[in-house]
Amino acid sequence: MSANVGLRGVTKRFGAFEAVSDVSLEVTAGEFLTLLGPSGCGKTTLLRLISGFEQPTSGTVWLGDTEVTHLPPYRRPVNQVFQSYALFPHLTVAGNIRFGLRMQGVGDTEARRRVAEAIELVSLAGLEGRHPHQLSGGQRQRVALARALVCRPQVLLLDEPLSALDAKLRLQMQLELKRLQRQLGLTFVFVTHDQEEALTMSDRIAIVNRGRIEQLGTPHEVYHRPATPFAASFVGETNLLTGEITGGDGDLLRVRLEGGLEISLRADRWPAGERRALVLIRPEKVHVNPRPAALPGAFEARIEEEIFKGATDHLVLATRAGTRLRAVVANESAHGDILHAGDTVHASLHADDIVVLPA
Amino acid sequence: MVERGLRAWTLAVLAFLYLPIAVLVVYSFNASRLNVSWQGFTFDWYRQLAMNSPLRQAAWNSLVVALATTALSVVIGTGGAWLLHRHRFPAARLIQTLVALPMVMPEILLGISLLVLFATAGVQLGFTTVIIGHVTFSFPFVLVAVQARLRGMDPALEEAALDLGATPWRAFRLVILPYLRPAIAAGGLMAFTLSWDELIVTFFTADAASATLPLRIFGLAKVGLNPMINALSALFVLATVAFVLFSARLRRDAAANPLSP
Numbered sequence: 001m002s003a004n005v006g007l008r009g010v011t012k013r014f015g016a017f018e019a020v021s022d023v024s025l026e027v028t029a030g031e032f033l034t035l036l037g038p039s040g041c042g043k044t045t046l047l048r049l050i051s052g053f054e055q056p057t058s059g060t061v062w063l064g065d066t067e068v069t070h071l072p073p074y075r076r077p078v079n080q081v082f083q084s085y086a087l088f089p090h091l092t093v094a095g096n097i098r099f100g101l102r103m104q105g106v107g108d109t110e111a112r113r114r115v116a117e118a119i120e121l122v123s124l125a126g127l128e129g130r131h132p133h134q135l136s137g138g139q140r141q142r143v144a145l146a147r148a149l150v151c152r153p154q155v156l157l158l159d160e161p162l163s164a165l166d167a168k169l170r171l172q173m174q175l176e177l178k179r180l181q182r183q184l185g186l187t188f189v190f191v192t193h194d195q196e197e198a199l200t201m202s203d204r205i206a207i208v209n210r211g212r213i214e215q216l217g218t219p220h221e222v223y224h225r226p227a228t229p230f231a232a233s234f235v236g237e238t239n240l241l242t243g244e245i246t247g248g249d250g251d252l253l254r255v256r257l258e259g260g261l262e263i264s265l266r267a268d269r270w271p272a273g274e275r276r277a278l279v280l281i282r283p284e285k286v287h288v289n290p291r292p293a294a295l296p297g298a299f300e301a302r303i304e305e306e307i308f309k310g311a312t313d314h315l316v317l318a319t320r321a322g323t324r325l326r327a328v329v330a331n332e333s334a335h336g337d338i339l340h341a342g343d344t345v346h347a348s349l350h351a352d353d354i355v356v357l358p359a
Numbered sequence: 360m361v362e363r364g365l366r367a368w369t370l371a372v373l374a375f376l377y378l379p380i381a382v383l384v385v386y387s388f389n390a391s392r393l394n395v396s397w398q399g400f401t402f403d404w405y406r407q408l409a410m411n412s413p414l415r416q417a418a419w420n421s422l423v424v425a426l427a428t429t430a431l432s433v434v435i436g437t438g439g440a441w442l443l444h445r446h447r448f449p450a451a452r453l454i455q456t457l458v459a460l461p462m463v464m465p466e467i468l469l470g471i472s473l474l475v476l477f478a479t480a481g482v483q484l485g486f487t488t489v490i491i492g493h494v495t496f497s498f499p500f501v502l503v504a505v506q507a508r509l510r511g512m513d514p515a516l517e518e519a520a521l522d523l524g525a526t527p528w529r530a531f532r533l534v535i536l537p538y539l540r541p542a543i544a545a546g547g548l549m550a551f552t553l554s555w556d557e558l559i560v561t562f563f564t565a566d567a568a569s570a571t572l573p574l575r576i577f578g579l580a581k582v583g584l585n586p587m588i589n590a591l592s593a594l595f596v597l598a599t600v601a602f603v604l605f606s607a608r609l610r611r612d613a614a615a616n617p618l619s620p
Contacts (some may be wrong), residue, residue, distance in 0.1 A: 079523065
């Protein structure tokens with residue numbers, strides 16, 4: 001597959017502030033790529049470099065085989081869905097959607113057909129004559145989407161388009177966006193600070209922090225094999241502990257975590273030549289048993305805190321030695337064993353689930 | 360007790376404001392040449408007025424000046440507001456203050472300074488000088504109204520237009536301008552009203568051929584009160600009230616119109 005969007009060695013400074021630092025990124029045609037990061041991390045600037053509202057201080061921007069680094073936004077075959085939707089208040093739904101076609105000089109019959117098609121696509125039939133202020137948040141969102149899609153952009157850029165919607169509608173729109181993207185085979189570049197949104201929709205996620213891409217990978221890779229402590233803590237929850245080698249046994253290493261808990265993990269994961277490293281354990285990978293389990297590496301722990309969240313129980317465990325671990329367990333049955341703060345439980349870890357990063 | 364006092368006070372103030380105008384309108388239908396006593400109903404003064412060609416000419420002059428002032432004020436005010444909003448440049452605050460100053464500057468000062476300017480530059484007084492004078496104090500009202508609306512505008516609106524393929528000029532014409540329309544209309548009507556009943560600046564900048572209606576009325580009143588002036592003033596009040604109501608209504612529509620989608 002060919003690259004559709006390319007950022008090559010792009011740096012963007014605003015005065016003394018470096019919003020984007022030497023970023024290179026290739027977005028494949030037909031891909032749903034998410035730029036995920038906290039506010040102020042540079043993800044929106046990256047999007048604006050692609051749309052043309054910003055020009056890089058250095059580096060180049062490519063659309064397919066064409067360099068567009070210094071092309072103004074109105075000459076780029078990309079369209080954007082804005083966070084505020086930015087619908088034109090004086091135009092109707094149909095007028096808004098038709099705007100881009102008018103600018104392109106598309107003929108009347110053709111324009112009419114494509115507008116109708118777009119309205120069909122985002123299920124807005126019957127609302128063509130309404131003005132934006134007569135629409136609900138979700139409907140405005142759809143108009144903004146249709147207005148961009150009707151231009152058949154080479155890439156569709158979406159700047160936190162779901163952040164103004166309520167939780168239920170947001171989930172519904174996530175699935176709908178994904179469906180649309182698949183159905184149209186379009187390239188989407190989506191900006192968000194919401195890790196769940198990113199995991200739900202993306203083919204690949206780029207984790208952006210302080211103007212750099214910390215990790216680029218599929219949702220699975222990003223979640224299960226975080227490349228940096230930031231990536232690990234930004235996507236999902238994680239136990240982040242320093243560990244030190246105390247011994248070895250073939251493929252497995254013995255490692256003492258801060259607080260004193262000793263665990264086994266795979267030797268090939270450990271950074272070569274280091275004695276100390278960062279050990280990452282996802283809370284749901286900490287297996288908790290009320291009764292002693294005959295599992296290798298099982299240890300006793302006391303429940304310090306228990307937070308009931310419906311489908312899951314969130315626990316803070318303290319081992320006898322003093323290591324603290326967060327654990328998440330599924331609430332399998334209301335009749336089964338109920339965990340309480342103060343209980344002693346038996347926990348275990350699987351060596352494969354543990355990620356190690358250089359300290 | 361307090362409430363009754365307040366009501367009486369309110370009525371007194373309203374009477375003070377509107378009684379003279381009411382008397383003027385009533386006496387424009389008085390058959391007597393003197394303003395002091397009522398001698399029966401007549402349309403004579405209005406008939407005389409219609410046949411008085413210098414006054415008709417003056418009314419026409421007023422309309423021409425007011426329309427030209429409005430058009431120029433709208434263009435300069437809107438353009439200026441957009442430039443101040445869109446571009447950051449040094450001394451923007453100073454420029455802002457300087458632009459707004461003619462709104463509060465004493466008209467006599469403005470009139471004299473313009474007269475001195477035109478005399479020094481050797482410009483003949485006439486329609487051009489009157490219109491320049493009127494635009495000087497009228498366009499800031501458009502500018503301020505448009506600025507207020509721009510402040511509430513979503514900056515993404517312009518970007519959305521550019522993103523959809525509009526050049527900056529088309530984005531301004533097709534998206535920004537329609538968005539600003541209520542403010543432009545309200546500011547423009549304000550400019551029209553101000554120009555329509557302006558006297559002092561006109562006094563300094565007009566010649567005989569370009570004298571406006573207020574200037575003529577002023578001239579006639581100096582010679583002696585005449586019921587014809589009552590009739591003329593009554594019509595003038597009517598026109599002004601109509602403009603003010605119309606512009607107030609536009610402002611209300613502008614306020615009701617959502618600022619962002």
